[in-house]
Amino acid sequence: MTRGATNGMTHGSGAQPTLEAVAARAGVGRGTVSRVINGSPQVSERTRVRVMKAVDELGYVPNMAARALVTRRTGAIALVISESEERIFGEPFFAGVVRGITTVVGEASRQLVLALVQTREQVDRLDTYLTPQHVDGVLMLSAHDADTLPGLIQGRGLPIVFCGRPHGLAHASYVDVDNTGGARDAVAHLFAGGRSAVGHIAGPQDMIAGRDRLDGYRAAVQASGRDVDDSLVEVGDFSEASGAAAMRALLARRPDVDAVFAASDPMALGALRALREAGRSVPGDVALVGFDDGPLAEVAEPPLTTVHQPMEQIGREMATMLLAQISSGEGRVDQQLVLDTELVERASA
Numbered sequence: 001m002t003r004g005a006t007n008g009m010t011h012g013s014g015a016q017p018t019l020e021a022v023a024a025r026a027g028v029g030r031g032t033v034s035r036v037i038n039g040s041p042q043v044s045e046r047t048r049v050r051v052m053k054a055v056d057e058l059g060y061v062p063n064m065a066a067r068a069l070v071t072r073r074t075g076a077i078a079l080v081i082s083e084s085e086e087r088i089f090g091e092p093f094f095a096g097v098v099r100g101i102t103t104v105v106g107e108a109s110r111q112l113v114l115a116l117v118q119t120r121e122q123v124d125r126l127d128t129y130l131t132p133q134h135v136d137g138v139l140m141l142s143a144h145d146a147d148t149l150p151g152l153i154q155g156r157g158l159p160i161v162f163c164g165r166p167h168g169l170a171h172a173s174y175v176d177v178d179n180t181g182g183a184r185d186a187v188a189h190l191f192a193g194g195r196s197a198v199g200h201i202a203g204p205q206d207m208i209a210g211r212d213r214l215d216g217y218r219a220a221v222q223a224s225g226r227d228v229d230d231s232l233v234e235v236g237d238f239s240e241a242s243g244a245a246a247m248r249a250l251l252a253r254r255p256d257v258d259a260v261f262a263a264s265d266p267m268a269l270g271a272l273r274a275l276r277e278a279g280r281s282v283p284g285d286v287a288l289v290g291f292d293d294g295p296l297a298e299v300a301e302p303p304l305t306t307v308h309q310p311m312e313q314i315g316r317e318m319a320t321m322l323l324a325q326i327s328s329g330e331g332r333v334d335q336q337l338v339l340d341t342e343l344v345e346r347a348s349a
Contacts, residue, residue: 017058025054076111077322078135080126080149083142084118087239091266092294093311094141097163100315101139108323110136117149127152137322143167145206159325159333161318165208173325173335175317179209182307182341183216184223186261186289189305189343191224195259195287199232201246201271203263210238213263213291232257236267243270251278258286259349265292265306272300272348287349302347309341 023030028047035043036051043051054060079101081088088094105112113135115126130138130153137159143150145167153160154169162174190198200217203210218228234249236242243262247270250257262268268290272282280286282302290297293308317337325333 017060019060021058022051022054022060025058026051074132074134074136075109076113076135077105077319078113078115078130078138079141080115080117080130080138081141082117082144082147082149085116088116091238091264092296093238093264093292096294096311097141097315097318100312100317101319102315103312104316104319104323108319110323117147123149130158131156132158136326137161139163139318139322140166142207144204159322161322161325161335163314163318165336167208171334173321173333175314175321175337175339176209177309177314177339178341179212180216180219182291182309182343183213183261183263184220185216185341185343186291186305186307187217187220188223189345190259190261190287190289190349191220193259193287193349197232197254197256198259198261199234199250199254199257201243201250201260201262201267202233202235203267204237205235210235210263217261236263236270238264238267240266240270240273243267244274245270247271247274248278251275251280259288260286261289261291263291265290265294265297265304268304268306268348269296269300272304283347283349289343289349293344297344298346300348305346305349306344307341308344310339313339 019033023033033051036048138153139161141163143166150166164176165174166172202214221228234246236246262271275286282288290304290306293306297304297306
């Protein structure tokens with residue numbers, strides 16, 4: 001029993017298993033165990049499996065403080081989202097991206113720290129937390145033009161990857177989708193279907209995604225040989241409530257509107273509700289196209305024609321990009337990835 005306790009392999013004594021005990025159980029050296037636990041690629045898969053089996057059998061828990069001292073890494077990644085809790089937990093886009101992020105971060109045995117930012121006080125608190133002493137890198141969703149955190153984080157040398165092209169940063173790593181091209185395809189589809197007064201419920205104009213989708217709408221209108229008419233454009237904030245309000249405003253100002261491209265599925269569903277309230281049929285009186293292709297698009301009545309963006313893939317690519325930058329140890333590396341979109345035709349247009 002005494003010898004077992006010394007090796008950290010007894011369970012009755014309450015002693016915590018040691019790195020040496022894991023090495024003895026796996027039949028490898030202490031350094032090999034350390035490399036496996038720290039995620040080093042310089043270990044064969046067969047050895048990694050053997051070590052992790054010993055870890056599970058002994059119930060070994062790494063000393064994270066000691067590990068951080070050796071690796072100069074915390075094992076934590078911050079996910080910063082500049083939106084309200086209502087939107088984050090209520091809209092499929094955020095759920096899809098976060099699901100993709102958590103899959104990759106979990107497979108890498110990293111801890112994900114979620115930070116929701118809405119007020120100046122929250123920005124100040126987060127500013128003091130987002131340092132190399134607390135996190136190894138940052139993932140940022142839904143950045144607005146006025147957000148100051150991106151520049152502050154970059155100034156500290158922390159690796160950061162954005163969801164979408166960030167505003168005001170000459171050099172940055174991000175994963176985005178072809179917002180302009182997707183919007184252009186959506187509006188071209190409406191004109192091809194014989195519609196003439198095609199309106200647009202735009203996303204927030206303090207976000208690049210909102211501006212890019214408006215640019216795509218305008219490009220498609222001009223490509224059809226028409227002039228852009230700003231009376232057919234109303235701005236929302238990507239939420240369902242804003243889509244309903246924008247649709248009511250469009251109907252009041254342009255009762256001849258016979259098609260609408262909404263820059264998000266929630267806004268399209270809000271527009272659908274407003275059209276129903278106004279006695280307009282979809283797609284009979286007004287054809288409708290959204291942007292996202294979230295779960296609600298397929299079960300809407302009628303099912304929503306929409307621009308598909310690969311939400312989970314966005315999250316996976318963001319996390320993969322950030323982890324690669326952290327592992328390289330080369331500091332911030334600027335990388336950009338733009339994913340394709342695809343028009344999914346259903347009954348609403």
